[in-house]
Amino acid sequence: MQTLRAIILAIAASNISLYQLDIAIGRLEGGISPDMLVFPRPVLQYIQSHPICLTSLCLSVSPRNRIRPNGELVGDLLGFITLFPGLQRLSIEFNYRDEREHFPVISQKLRLPxxxxxxxxxxxxxxxxxxxxxxxxxxxxxxxxxxxxxxxxxxxxxxxxxxxxxxxxxxxxxxxxxxxxxxxxxxxxxxxxxxxxxxxxxxxxxxxxxxxxxxxxxxxxxxxxxxx
Structure with missing residues (x-):
């Protein structure tokens, strides 16, 4: 979790443009949990003030590996995605099939112009x-x-x-x-x-x-x- 945050922070600080970022830690039980995408407020404010130019984002998500309550997972996921407002390509896959726990909210709230x-x-x-x-x-x-x-x-x-x-x-x-x-x-x-x-x-x-x-x-x- 700390490694991912450090990478994102370094990208924001460097002001470089990236084409693609793939986030997928293994498969099944090894998939990334949305609560791993939550940043401390000072770090989040810094990233928001230094927008990351990213074209393509691929997320492999395992909602069962979670620390935070289930109801907050979609907010965590969407909050991370919107750190990259210039996204042109987005892939979201669930390592365990999402049984209508998260996708209905994603479909309502995900907006990338x-x-x-x-x-x-x-x-x-x-x-x-x-x-x-x-x-x-x-x-x-x-x-x-x-x-x-x-x-x-x-x-x-x-x-x-x-x-x-x-x-x-x-x-x-x-x-x-x-x-x-x-x-x-x-x-x-x-x-x-x-x-x-x-x-x-x-x-x-x-x-x-x-x-x-x-x-x-x-x-x-x-x-x-x-x-x-």
Whole structure:
């Protein structure tokens, strides 16, 4: 914890510009806890008065490794992210899948005016929560990546989410990796005559028709039944 704080403070003091900062201490139990991102007030004031020019931030978070109360974790995480107001690329992944403990608040409160790339990993959420987060960055967002994201039962659908993205955002590239719908695998059918193949990794780029084809081709299968 002290090492991380010292690094951030040194970056602020040096007044250098950084392209990317990756914060991920191991995996699973070794992931960083948001309370490790809390700075003493004098240090925080110094950093805020010496803004860090950072383009890309990747956070691998393990909420179970915590000291502070659970309700304060999202505030700790968002407070750290907003130390870098010029962020253009942000990736947040949870080492334990977030079971709607933290992501709903993140979707409501995270705001980065220049964000161009957003990556979300290992969360269970609703379509509305994803839409809220995406539309809050519609003026700048160009690329989105979902990994191990599960839209919960009665929480909307991937087809509806993709339609909203197609109609309301200017996304050049959208990728999905190992995503689920209510704990069920997602499949994709190129045409009505083709068999549906398990959608492990998928990308949509640019053209409206590509989005429409993806929306029409997605189907939901039973969890664990993968063909093709």
């Amino acid at each position: 220049g964000l161009r790339f957003l990556g979300i990993g290992a969360v269970r959420c609703t379509e509305d929560e994803l839409v809220t987060l995406l539309l809050s960055h519609k003026d700048s967002l160009e690329e989105v990546s979902f990994a191990l994201v599960d839209i919960i039962s009665e929480g909307g659908s991937w087809q509806s989410l993709l339609a909203t993205m197609r109609d309301n955002l200017s996304i050049r590239v959208m990728t999905m990796d190992d995503c689920l719908s209510a704990d069920k695998d997602i499949y994709y059918r190129e045409s009505e005559s083709d068999d549906a193949a398990y959608l492990k990794s998928f990308e949509i780029s640019g053209l409206r028709q590509d989005w429409t084809d993806a929306i029409n081709g997605i189907t939901i299968g039973r969890h664990g039944s993968r063909h093709g």
